[in-house]
Amino acid sequence: MNLYALLKDAGLRYGENPAVIDKDTVVSYRDLDAMVCEVADCLRDFGVLPGQLIGLCFVNSPAYIVITYALWKLEAVVVPIDADFKDAEIREVCSRMQLSAMIHHQRKGEGWHIGKCPKVEVPFYFKPLYPNVRVESGIHMAFVRFTSGTTGARKGVVLSHERIYERICSVNKMLKITAEDRVLWTLPMSHHFVSTIVLYLACGAGIVLAEGIWSRSILETIQRRNVTLLYASPFYYSLLAADSSDMMMPGVRLAISTASGLPAWICKNFYHRYQLPLAQAYGIIEIGLVCINTDRPWEKPDSVGPVLPDYQLGTRNTQAYPDTAGMTCGEVFFRGPGFFNGYFDPWIDEQYALVDGWFETGDIGGLDADGYLYLHARKNHVINTAGMKVFPREVEAELNRHPEVAESCVYGRDNQRLGQIVAARVVLHHKDAEIDSGGLKAFCRQSLATYKVPEKIDFTDHIEKTAATGKIVRPQQGSGKW
């Protein structure tokens, strides 16, 4: 199967239904399919071939969706690239993944072909990079999410068309998305697409792109576009919960919080304001959306819910962790359909990436008597700042490139608003070096996406390391929830 076929089928079944709404532009399913076909023809003319990896660096827009499906129609593989990435980060993705080409939302100049997304009249820019490279993995690849990091980190989560289809079928047993639904979209498409947008479009639902970030404009969009489902990060819900108008959300049947842990006070305030429960969901790119607390969010606001029917959940190594809130805690594992096919670079097939068929999440959590999962901490050191994942070693490598820096230690520091912020401890070669935290941040900003640049930099005399292996001991602060 090909995921484009789902969209084509939706185009036939739901023709004039709105597929994507962006401000005053309404793209119907029929239009969307026509746009995909036209852009696919354009990309084929540019030289896109089946099996090629194509980087897509684009902002949220109907064009993002059109280009993604056009690449799938051509049997090419989409590699989403964060629109905030700096040149050095983009170069790393391109060279490590040997991308055949890159599509960018604003890059132009020598070597870049210009295409245009019809109807919305949005230009896109295409540049061939390694056109002769094709992936011959034996897997019908649709998508590779490049996960940043430095030496030793696994890069690239591989998902086939079939696996993505399996995961959306599983998650829809809970969400029950239909052609009657309108979903308010607030998250970056480069980070959230395959378990969400693909599902909505397969079901004939309308995707409404959020206008602005303030509660009033969000509420106006919800009312004007008859939104039935919200899918947003905790921050949006915190602003909506504090809205002082009398605007309500009469048509919303489900509000889902995702991307980072949902503080109980937001859940409570949101319910009081709108009389609408806020369901916390738990998803990971490797395995999809596996838990949603749709049934008892009010009673258990700290829980990400029970595991979805198609999945199994287990906790392991419980003797290593103390009981928390009366629950036996351990490392959280999942098993089920639609899991990733493996890691791209270095290639690790799923049978080696999984432990006896189970995926190790890296989260520490426990189950209550009703089978609801509570996440308490992370086993690894990935920093989650407002839902954006940051790998400490990547930031350390950048800090350590500065000529005045001897070594550094990057870690997540708890923060009420962001979940965690990126923090760093830095040792300088010379104590009287003329560099301060502002200068180091400016240095990092040249090469790192803004959200990876440390918010806090403390200077110190030494970095603590383990005696046996000399590995950096990173300060552990609270949850750092997924």
Add this chain to the structure above:
Amino acid sequence: MEYDDIEAALLAFLKNDIFDPRVEINADTNLIAAGLDSLSLLRILVFIEDNFSLRIPEVEINEERMCSVKNMAGLIDELWQNT
């Protein structure tokens, strides 16, 4: 800290840490029109908490109070006067 200092500190943070150097902003610039997104707004809130020892209540995080550096500085100044 005086109002002018607050405004200057906010403007410097936005210019250095939030916006692309090619984006020209001043105290009156509409930040959403200039490209402010939710993650950037969160980072501004954390900056305010760290540098002005002030937590902006959620009810004040709206377009009217935070659409420009001038409005943000006014909000911080007002919250300070009331504490």
